[in-house]
Amino acid sequence: MTKQEKENIAIVGAGPVGALLAVMLARKGYKIDLFESRPDSRAKALYQGKSINLALSDRGWLALKAIGLDEEIRRQAIPMTCRMIHALDGGLTRQPYGKDNQAIWSVSRAGINEQLITLAEQQAGVEVHFEHKLTGLDFNSGTCSFALSHQDAAREAAGASVDYTRELVFGADGTFSKVRRLAQELAGQRISYSMDYMPQTYIELTIPANSDGSFMMEKNALHIWPRKNFMLIALPNPDGSFTCTLFMDLQGEISFESLDEEHKVAVFFRQYFPDAVPLLTDPVATFMAKAPSPLCLVHIDPWVVNNKVALIGDAAHAMVPFYGQGMNCGFEDCRILSELVDKHEHDWPEILPAYQSARKENCDAIIELAKRNFVEMSDLAGDARFLLRKKIEAKFSEMYPELWIPLYSMVTFSPELPYAHALAIGEVQKEIMDEVMNSPDIEQNWQAESTYQLLYQLAQEKLTPNILAKALSNKEINTISDTREVKA
Known part of the structure; x- marks a missing residue:
């Protein structure tokens, strides 16, 4: 292959990450074959049993902006500027996500996927192959073997399977990635892998719109x-409905397995969600009819095999949804990879190791943060002392915005800051706030000047010289071409 020639690339998995990657690489002159095991979702509904909403935040928006699709998707998305906490007695507490109406956005999983696939099809050099199920992969030659659906097989002279050989292969095929499983089976490769199932599983429920199409609850809130x-x-939908997700242990005293009769389920909903019961569509019948879906954490190392095959998105780093970063992180993978292609002038033996180096530590960090955030959402979000802690942090951040950005804002609204550094800074912030919250009579003195003097002193001692300086000096780990000043 001459330097002027560009590799032909196969992308296995045409979900949002795979489709976005196809667009980005096609625009750099690569010929792309995008393979999907399922039928075309634009012709057949595919998303039953999976969450139909995704939370899109600044990291995801930055990647969509890079391909010019951000404004089109924003027109169909709903901003959520706060958490709305529903107490057991029906009381409501509003918790803003950030400042100046910063928001995360509720988007349709199917909608954003279909928009990206349509855009991919419009790119020169992209061919999308639906109903192609990966059955084999040669990690030396890049030959991918696919089983075809009956309909596609009838159109293929070769029969019910077909092989494609490409110079590069990306596995963008999700949490239960076939590309990853085949990599694990390679002889002679040192591949470390874990898939951990969380005790929590989930089902989907629905709150419909009012008869006039309006929302039954606050629209711009999670x-x-x-x-x-x-x-x-x-999460709100454009048609006025809400998609609801019940997260609960699969087994245990209160669990999906223990709630095995209709009367038990009815008592459960009346006891724990009394204000939601009148709004939900047949919650008891829906609960009984659905099998809970699992939540998984995936770690694998390396992501790249033979500088020929690489994992991206959930195939490399599946996480639980409690930080709303799964798709955002996958989109960031694509953006960073695209920037590395330019930086290393299409030299893939340089690009792929740099891609893994840039992303592995950061994706491990957001997997950990997402796991921890279940406790904050399910337990601490309704705890008075925790809310006071957040109130103190917010006030201090307003006083010293260049010294203190809350962890949630670093993860969600600071795409120029790597996840790993957000985690490291957050750990030090936690130590500082633990000390502040142990101050005598903090509940009565939280607005006192002495409280914020203590916070400032601790931040200067523990944060600025160490973690923060390191994070800022190493910001190129996550942002290859961005030269803007980072303030944290």
């Missing part, structure tokens, strides 16, 4: 019913 070991959340 609604949470925190009940310590389980919770219900609700």
Whole structure:
């Protein structure tokens, strides 16, 4: 292959991450084959049993902006500027996500996927192959073997399977990635892998729109019913409905397995979600009819095999949804990879190791943060002392915005700051706030000048010289081409 020639690339998995990657690489002159095991979702509904809403935040928006799709998607998305906490007695507490109406956005999983696939099809050099199920992969030659659906097989002279050989292969095929499983089976490769199932599983419920199409609850909020070991959340849809997700242990005293009769389920909903019951569509019947879906954490190392095959998105780093960063992180993978292609002038033996180096530590960090955030959402979000802690942090951040950005804002609204550094800064912030919250009579003195003097002193001693300086000096780990000043 001459330097002027560009590799032909196969992308396995045409979900949002795979489709976005196809667009980005096609625009750099690569010929892309995008393979999907399922039928075209634009012709057949595919998303039953999976959450139909995703939370899109600044990291995701930055990647969409890079391909010019951000404004089109924003027109169909709903900004959620706060958490709306539903107490057991029906009381409501509003918790803003950030400052100046900063928001995360509720988007349709199917909608954003279909928009990206349509855009991919419009790119020169992209061919999308639906109903192609990966059955084999040669990690030396890049030959991918696919089983075809009956309909596609009838159109293929070769029969019910077909092989494609490409110079590069990306596995963008999700949490239960076939590309990853085949990599694990390679002889002679040192591949470390874990998939951990969380005790929590989930089902989807629905709050419909009012008869006039209006919302039954506050539209611009992510609604949470925190009940310590389980919770219900609700995200708004453009048609006025809410998609609700019940997260609960699969097994245990209060669990999906223990609630095995209709009367038990009815008592459960009346006891723990009394204000939601009148709004939900047939919650008891829906609960009984649905099998709970699992939540998984995926770690694998390396992500790149033979500088020929690489993992991206959930295939490399599946996480639980409690920080709303799964798709955002996958989109950031694509953006960073695209920037590395330019930086290393299409030299893939340089690009792929740099991609893994840039992303692995950061994705491990957001997996950990997402796991921890279940406790905050399901338990602490309704705790008075925790809310006071957040109130103190918010006030201090307003006083010293260049010294203190809350962890949630670093993760969600600071795409120029790597996840790993947000985690490191957050750990030091936690130590500082633990000390502040142990101050005598903090509940009565939280607005006192002495409280914020202590906070400032501790931040200067523990944060600025160490973690923060390191984070800022190493910001190129996550942002290859961005030269803007980072303030944290």
